[in-house]
Amino acid sequence: MSIYDKLFPPKTITLANGKTVQKKRTRMPLVILILAALTALSVKVTGFNMHTLVSRINEFFVILGQMFSAPNWSYMPKVWGPLFDTIQMSLLGSVAGAILVVPFAMLASTNVIKNNVVVTVMRLFLSIVRTLPTLVAALIATYIFGLGTLAGTIAIAVFTFAYMGKILYEEIETVDMGAFEAMEAMGATKVRAFVSAIVPQVLPSYLSNGLFCFEGNVRYAAILGYVGAGGLGLILNEKIGWREYPSVGMILIALFVTVFIIETISRAVRRRLV
């Protein structure tokens, strides 16, 4: 019985057959109170001002109009290069991250590794990698590997690694362990049993999640250029800086079409996988 139930005792209902049941009071008022308090605090800290928003929001649509009312089609030939860079970065980064994470995910699954210390350390490691903002990873990569698409590829690999790691070990923990145990009993090593008994079970969802991650990465890769890690972000940043909004609109349309095509293909493939 929690404190809340003591303050607001449950309602007792007598049923037609004489039995009594207790209905707990709803938690809704408490939730609403907390949300309202947090909202009030946030409004104060962020300086939310409805007046400014209403009076100046048309500026936003002015820029939006400049971007998309007449996109600069003649700029398109210069977009292809960075666009393909972005796709290449995200493809290679996704594949590298997704492959590298497999042994780590295996070590982080409680049903494969019985040693609690190893599992905890691995999970903590994956969590910390996951909290590392992609942008920070990209910035560090540009310092170490120089400006260019290599840094972006590595940042995307790190992001994919973190994202896939968690999903993969959760997936591994829900597989049927019968085959794995049988193989271990027959004298197979852990790795051999993992490859033969667990991989076939998790492979479809692993591929599906990998494709999903790749879709997202194409979008993410567009940001990375901002810190000099190559791709669309580079020219996007440049054109916004020069206030050439029609060119910005062209870049965004190209990105949108690309993402749309990739999502359509990947959705079709994923439907067949799962």
Added chain:
Amino acid sequence: MKERIEQAYENRPKRWLFELSVTLVVVFLLIWSASGIETSGTTQNGGKIAMNILSGIFHPDTKLLFNLTTKGVPYLLLETICIAFLGTIVGAIISIPLAFLSASNLTPKPVAFVGRTIIMAVRTIPAFVYGLMFIRVTGPGAFTGLLTMSLCSVGMVSKMYIEAIEDLDTKVLESLDAAGCTTWQKIRYGILPQLMPNFASTAIYRFDINLRDATVLGLVGAGGIGAPLIFAMNAYRWNEAGAILAGLIVLVLIVEWISTKIRVKLARG
């Protein structure tokens, strides 16, 4: 017995052509993408820089980390939480009508298609572009960050809301109809109980992501912890960057732990 096994093994579906072509396509794509990877020449002292970064991150600037003024890490984190929180709330509220309009089981197909395309377009534009656009509206500061976060949230949250709405169990509504309920009663007892846990869970999940993505806002001067972090990194002040990153990582881990607890509770009812 053994022969029958071998016979069955011989008769297994032969898909080598399909598998070969998939492998070829994947290998071709990988080679193509590897060919595009370039760098401005790896600097010789890359290893040294990496060591500096690591040592800075493991020796964070404790003065900054426990500084309680508006320049210190705790206040910056608070500001980031506030931006992410209010951004999520505003985004989640805007998403509700948008999602109902774009759910293909409620609205006519063309309307739903247009709605989905708009949502996808919103999702595609990178956050910093929104940030730069909103700076023209409200000037640099946390308010811009809040608006950017809201718009970015709309893209993903409404997509997940649509999925939740399309999964609605309509049998419940039919039985409520049969029991003679009014439209409002149907919404209150048939639709809300199905959608609320899902919507809340999505919003909490998005809050997690917003907190993590808040560093992007710093790039364009839209408030939060991103700007000091990027400045510190650009100036090679790794102790400061380490202090900010340490604060951010601890915060994200705590929030993730809490939000997972709440979402598990919501999922189990």
